[in-house]
Amino acid sequence: MHEKTNLAVLISGIGTNLKAIINSIKRGYLNVNLTVVVANKNAPGLKHAKEFGIPYHIVPQEVNGKKIQKEEHDKKVMDVLDGYNIDLIALAGYRRILQEKFVNRYKCRIMNIHPSLLPSFGGSLYSQKDALEYGVKISGGTVHFVTEDVDTGPIIIQAAVPVKDNDTAETLSNRILEHEHIIYPKAIKWFSEGRLKIVGRRVIVKGEIKASIVTNPKYQLKRIGVDTKAINLLADKKGDFVLVEDIMPREAQIIKQEMLGLGGDCAIPKEGILNNLCPIDAIIIGTKKQLNILTKKLSANAFNLPKLAEILSDKVNVK
Numbered sequence: 001m002h003e004k005t006n007l008a009v010l011i012s013g014i015g016t017n018l019k020a021i022i023n024s025i026k027r028g029y030l031n032v033n034l035t036v037v038v039a040n041k042n043a044p045g046l047k048h049a050k051e052f053g054i055p056y057h058i059v060p061q062e063v064n065g066k067k068i069q070k071e072e073h074d075k076k077v078m079d080v081l082d083g084y085n086i087d088l089i090a091l092a093g094y095r096r097i098l099q100e101k102f103v104n105r106y107k108c109r110i111m112n113i114h115p116s117l118l119p120s121f122g123g124s125l126y127s128q129k130d131a132l133e134y135g136v137k138i139s140g141g142t143v144h145f146v147t148e149d150v151d152t153g154p155i156i157i158q159a160a161v162p163v164k165d166n167d168t169a170e171t172l173s174n175r176i177l178e179h180e181h182i183i184y185p186k187a188i189k190w191f192s193e194g195r196l197k198i199v200g201r202r203v204i205v206k207g208e209i210k211a212s213i214v215t216n217p218k219y220q221l222k223r224i225g226v227d228t229k230a231i232n233l234l235a236d237k238k239g240d241f242v243l244v245e246d247i248m249p250r251e252a253q254i255i256k257q258e259m260l261g262l263g264g265d266c267a268i269p270k271e272g273i274l275n276n277l278c279p280i281d282a283i284i285i286g287t288k289k290q291l292n293i294l295t296k297k298l299s300a301n302a303f304n305l306p307k308l309a310e311i312l313s314d315k316v317n318v319k
């Protein structure tokens with residue numbers, strides 16, 4: 001493993017997850033080297049690699065109109081990756097099932113994102129449609145480590161989104177995608193910081209809540225999943241913008257209530273917050289005075305909020 005994770009992203013489609021990963025790197029949220037993008041065809045998503053000058057390779061799964069064996073194709077992809085000293089591979093809409101040799105070669109170093117709350121609706125290319133037809137009320141996205149069996153590896157993070165009565169497969173897919181773009185960079189970040197520990201089927205995320213002042217509020221508000229309509233409004237607010245990473249939605253709700261009571265605010269991701277039981281990021285917006293009072297209140301509050309109060313005092317210099 002390198003000090004800075006060497007990441008490869010494998011795609012087949014339009015690459016919106018690839019784009020989210022690239023943006024996260026560009027804006028300093030993700031501190032990894034995106035060393036190469038590999039596609040199994042001339043995928044439209046390659047345009048993001050081209051735009052940002054990231055080396056890319058197309059490893060076609062057909063030669064002279066004839067499909068090549070899966071193992072042979074895997075081997076060609078591994079040959080490409082060999083040239084880049086890869087620490088982590090992120091499958092982002094890569095429509096190819098990796099075979100045993102590939103998975104073993106990069107054991108616990110391949111992630112995938114799937115548009116359902118696994119283990120429901122795994123192994124399908126139409127998970128969102130399947131979920132709709134089944135009639136579930138909550139769906140979402142899952143980032144997991146890849147094992148030989150499709151969509152069944154240890155789960156790293158999930159985001160839940162509501163299914164609405166008037167949803168089509170397309171509207172549900174889009175809602176899930178927005179959350180995919182939040183949780184995939186987060187999972188990669190955790191990996192790159194050495195925070196993921198696999199225990200049997202479970203993935204434990206080590207480390208604790210983080211807090212830091214942000215200097216690029218607009219980007220961060222977008223990245224954490226704030227409603228587009230609210231971003232400009234929130235970004236124009238007076239005071240400090242304190243990014244709090246990896247808190248539970250119920251904690252973010254408490255902070256929001258407290259801050260609204262104090263005349264400040266706390267930006268939280270839109271849909272899904274109430275259903276979600278996975279860590280999210282939030283941005284506290286307030287004057288020094290409001291942040292001081294908040295810190296005092298949090299120190300006497302529930303869950304991890306007293307810990308956050310300590311972090312705010314130490315790291316963000318809120319006393």
Ligand code: GRF
Pocket residue numbers: 011012013014015016017018045092093094113114115177180
């Ligand atoms: C996503 O829904 C992902 O979950 C699935 O394929 C889709 C890829 O989308 N594995 P994109 O190419 O990243 O836009």
